[in-house]
Structures are given as C-alpha cells and as structure tokens.
Amino acid sequence: MKLAVVVQRYAADIGGGSELHARYIAEHLAAHAEVRVLTTCARDYVTWKNEYPAGETTVHGIPVERFAVARERDPRDFARRSSLVFDETHAVADELAWLDSQGPVSPGLIDRVRRASADSDFVILFSLRYHTAFHGARAAAAKAVLVPTTERDPALGLEMFGPVLRGVRAIMYNSPEERALIETLHGNRGVPGVTVGVGSQIPEETDPSRAAAAFGLDRPYVLYVGRIDVNKGCAELFDYFTQYAGRSDRPLDLVLIGTPVLPIPEHPSIRYLGYVSDQDKYDVLAGAEALVMPSYFESLSMVLLEAWAIGVPVLANGRCDVLAGQCLRSNGGLFYTNGREFEAMLDTLLDNPALADELGENGRAFYEAHYEWPVIERTYLDMFERLAAGEPVERMEPLPGWLAARARTARPGAAVVDAAPRGPVRESGKRDTA
C-alpha cells in the first residue's frame, strides 16, 4: 500500500500539534505501508518563510518532499480578512481570499498532491484550515483521507469547508466532540469517519527524582506543558494559580515547560524550566501532582494523553469541550470552569492522593485502550481496508462560480460556530457512522 501524507510543515524538530501528529502517523504507518510525506519548505507557521531547502529529503527514515511557499503571510492582511469572514456577513470569495492570506500557498505542492493521487492508494491530509489541506483535498478528492485537527474556532464555521468535509473519502477525527461539531456544522454524516486521535512516544521508564534534582524541584508541583500563550489559557492559569498560592499555605509550585509567548509572572511559586528534552519532560511530568491544561480550544491534547500514559491525573479547563469530554470518558482527571473551581479541584487532587492515584490509573487505562500505537495503527489500517473494498466515488462539490462566490450570503464564521451545540460527548468508544 502506498500512502502520501500532506502536511503544512514537517521536520523532526517541529513540535506543533498537528505537525507532530502527522509525523507520528507517518512513522507508525510506515511499518505497514510505503509512506511519503509532501510538505512545504516552511518552518515558521506565522510567516511561512521558506527555511528548509526544496526537494526530497528523509526524516526518521521517511522520504519527505518539500515545495516552496509562494508568498509569506502578511499579518495585517490576514487579520483584516479574518475579521471580515469571522465577524461579518461575507461571500465565499472572501473566504477563499482569507485562506490564501493564511497560507501556506504552495502551488507546487498542490500539483504534486494531484499527481500523488494517481500513484498512491490514499492521500492523508492534515489540518483542514490550511491552504495545503483544503486545496490538496480538492486535488485528490477520490483518495483523500482527511485528519481535520479542528477545534471550536470560527474558521470551522466558514462555508467553503463544507464541500471538502462532505467530499473526502474518509475523516479521521481526534475526538467525539470534534466529530459532533463538524457533523453538526457541515452535515457530513455520510462520509466514513472514525474517532482515532493519536498516540505518543512514551518512554518505558521515567525518573522523577532525576528531574527533581536536575531542575531543583524540591516542592510538590503541578505542571503545564505547551506553548505559554494567552490563546492556550496561560494568562488565566497564572491568575488562578497566583490567587490560589496567595490563599493557600500549601507548598505547591506551578512548573512550566514550553516556549513562552506570554510574559511569565515573577512569582516564587511559578517555575519556568524552558524548552526541555523529551526525557526531561516525561521525568518532570512523572513527578507532578497533576498536569494542568488551561487551554480553551483543543482538538486533542497530546500532552494530556502523555500524562495519562504515565499515570498522572490532569486538571483541565472545562470550558473546552474536548478536554472536559476526555476527562469524563476516561475518569482520569478533573476540570474547572472558574477560579473557585480551579482551587477546589486542585485541593481535591492534592488532599486525596488515593483519588489522584485512581484518576491517574484510569487515565493510563484509557490511554492504553484508545491511544496505544497498535490501536491507532489498526484503526487507520481498518479504515484503509474498508475504503479499498469500495469503489472510489467523486463527491467533491465544485467551487462556486464567479457570481455565486461573490454573493454576500455567508454568515460570520464565529456566529455559525457559536450557534452549534456545546458540551462534552459522554459516550466512550469510537463511533463510526458509515
């Protein structure tokens, strides 16, 4: 079986969610199929500047073809177009212009995807909101398997994504919440889909005492791993934690790992470790009382799964449906929706080690049942077998014509998404509607 994986960026040192997701999938599916990655020369997801050389290379044994990005992103133009399509009634042409403005625009890559659809069995495309996935899915519709990695953001409410979500061969969802949202917004229940997510590379052994000695973690701590950004809820986390530290006499630190975009408050209980190696990360994680995940929008939090994989309970932001749903389905963590709840949940975890242990164990069992690599690989392979058994059907709706594309009838993306039902999906297990 030949597979082409299309993703906006690809490298061993790129730690972004969907990019890492794509790399893990490519590397694990390589054991079962001939995998080739098609990507751009970009490294920075904000500018899409060509930093890697175009051409063919190998990353962890996987052949990778890179194509140049035609133009870098203009932040002001992108912000203006985002404001138009998210907040105002607009036309599909505006949405397509927004997609071009977001990028990465790489005509060479799209041409290659079109060719790959002829010589590959399936083309796996990552991240619906990017130009590469949108136009790549249209170019290889008959063999396109989409991994949308979408969250509850206004972009998902744009009209132009409907035909793509209804026209691909199959969709690999990250969570039941993502699936429910997409199916509600774009009515694609007829498209074969499965909630699969992604595993992680969990070390066999972790040594928290080594990390404690290396980083001077001599007090109990809760851990945040990820980009330290307002969009990830870190400002709110700092606020809640400093209030908690002021009110509580419990010795507890908040340890941060990741790239800071937001200034980190100077507080004696907030420790920033910087960007650490994977082994260090897991060692620190293993010694944490809990992992804190304050993000409002997640498609699937990999670090949440990593914490569960080593039996650490989590404390997640309950305003993110996916995180709350994961906690409910796994019984592996608690979730909060405001500062008082944050403090109460944190105290509950810290005061009841037996409960915390059980939550961690539940999380580990949940990870093993749903996110161990054999499970993930099997789910992908089952889907490929199922698709291969049927005849490829071209269902992709064409883009609207010149006049239709300029009719200002599309609702604001934010309003569309806001109107969609909220809340976690409580049923566990995978659902396949096909």
Add this chain to the structure above:
Amino acid sequence: MLTLPQFRGYLPIEMATDQHPQSGRRQHFHRGRRGQERRGDRRPSTAPQTQEQGKADQPDVDQIVKDIKARIAQRHGIDLSAQQIQELAARRLEAILDPRTVKPGLLDQLRKAAGAPADIAPAAPADAYTFEDHTIYDTHNGLLRFLRKLLAPVLKLFFNPNPIAAALNAQVRVNREASRREAERERTQAEWNALHYTVLQRLVTEVSRVSLEMQSLSLRVESLATRADFAERRIRGLEAPPAAPPMPARTFDTPATPAGPARQPSDIGTSTGTGTGTGTSEASEGRRRRRRRRGRRGNLPGSDAAGAGAPTTQTSGDLADGDEEAFDDGPESDGPEADDSTRSSLSAPAPGAPEPAAEASFADTSPGPASFAAIESEREPEKALRFEPLPAAEPVPADPPQADPAPPTSEPSDR
C-alpha cells in the same frame, strides 16, 4: 462507578505525610514506571476483582465535579460572572425607569449616547449668505444686472440701503452665534446624559452586585448563627453535670446511675455500715429507705434539674445533712418537692420512734439491693437512663404512682 458517599469517603483520607518531609508529596520513584509496580506502596489492594466490582470502585469524575461545584455554590452562594451581573443590572435599570414617566426610546438614546462620543458639530444657519451692498442688485441676468447698476444712484436718491444690509449682516452673525451656542449646549447635554447614564448604570450594577453579595452573606450569617446556636447548646450540655453528684447518704439502694450493674450482696454490709449514724437503727433504716426513694426520684426529670442547677446543692445538702426534708416519706404520688417538705413536718415520725415491724421485717426479708436494682431497671428503664437536665424552676410534675420496691405494707405505716 464511585458514588457520592464513596467519593466523600476519599476526603478524610490522610496521607502518610509523617513519612515524608513534603506534605502531600507522592513518592516520585514509583511514578512513571509503567507496570504493576509503578505505584508501589500507594497501589490499592491487588486482590482480584470482578469487572463489576472494579467498575463500582471507579471514581466518577462527573459526580466528583458536580459535588465540588455544589459545595462551592453552597459556600459562596450564586456565582455570577461579570457579564451576568451586567445583564441583571440592565434589567433592574429598566425596572427602575418608570415607562409612564420616561419617553419610549429614551433609554436607547441614552445607551447610544453613553457608547458613542458626544461629537456634535455646530450646525450652520440654513441661509448663511453674506449680505453686501450690491447683494440687492444681484441677478443671473447680465443685462438686468447692468441696468440695476446703472440706475442704482437714482434709487439711492430715495433711500439709503446700507443700514438694511448692515442689519441683515448683523442678523446673520447673531444666527450663527446662536446656532453655535445651541450646538455647544446640545453637546454638553449629550455628554451629561452619557455621564448620567454611565453613572446610573454603574450604580445599578454595583447595587446588583452588592445585593447578591448581601444575599450570600445573609445566608452565611444564617448558617453561622445556626452553628453558633448549636455550639452554645452543646457547650451548655457539656458544662452541666450529667447526673446528680454523689450522695454519701446512699447506702444500699440504687446509685446515681441506676442503669449500672446490680450490686452484689456483699455490698450490703458495706453500705449499711456507712449509714448516717443518726437515730436508732430502725430510724436509720427508714431514712435510708426514704433517701433511696428520693435518690431514685433524683433520677427523675425533676430531680435531674436539681442536679443541674441551684437545687443541686439543695438536694445534696438535703441528703447529706439529713435534715427534716430528707426524711419526708410522703406518698410517691405526691406533688412537687415543696409539698413534700410541707407535708414532712406533719407526717414525719418522731426521732427514735420505732419503725413498723413490717418495714423492719421487709428489710430483713428483702430480696436484696441487687434484686431491687433489677426490679427498678425493669420497671423504669426509661427513667433509669434519663440524664437530661431540666430547668430548676420548673416544678416537678406529679409523679405517677411509682412501683415502690418496698411492699405496700410500708405505705400505710408512713401515714
């Protein structure tokens, strides 16, 4: 699935913090090792469980979160966000503004005024042209304009048009100034309106917030008052002696704790040997019996009150000093103690008077204190176990006819 009581069962669990200097710190070296030994000594019992048992023991995150939220809501009252308070305040503001006195749409205008900057440009006069000397001769027709100009000196022979032009120009200036002032006044008024509306809105918001806090605080005060009341009653109960103080005159019959074990016959001799030592042996017997009755009555609610309050000394003094009241042996069905004392002066036998033989014989043939105790506890179990103090001033209710352990033959003899 862990039920709510099971979850609450987690709460009192104390961690073995004495084994580790870091309170609440879990043992690191067990973490991260994947496998059965990962949790080490923290791991729960590995006894094989059925699947149902395993599920029953699982914590239910949903329930735990709901429970914690309920506790927070109970502790802090209704938790409203700032936006919700704003909405509530907006509704209150509309309720405050009486629609009969406020023009419809005024509130919307005020809202707009509060949101938009008050930038009102002075309106120009409707006909803001200048009036010059030649203005009266202006026309679009060139020939006519020439003729008027030619004949203007002739016209000026009859009147001077310049003051008219000056007056009209002055009026234009006055109109402009009035218009500017009016615009300025409107702008100032709009600013004031916006300010008033903002102040009003903030006040209403603040009042809403304060009233919510007040509701929450009043609930807390109510809760604390209940707890304080409960604590006060508890303190009062703890301060009050649970039973009457030890009575030295008690010799052979029921002690202060009638529910206690029955005495052994060997105690009798000891008891009788510790008599008060007043009067003859028969009189002493009678006193003992009377004291026994009083002592038993002391276990009644009325006498418990005596034990709790001022009458405590009276009772104990009565019994210890062996005064006359202590010898009262009126019928058990008599009324309050005061009646007893009154009656005692009439019915008390003279000191040294021989006790009826029947009573003496009863003392000899009695089944013994152990049997008495058994009979008492059998007949009056509820009284024997009663320790609640009652107010001292409360009169002792008329005792129901008590089953006296003494034979009825003793009653007539007392009379």
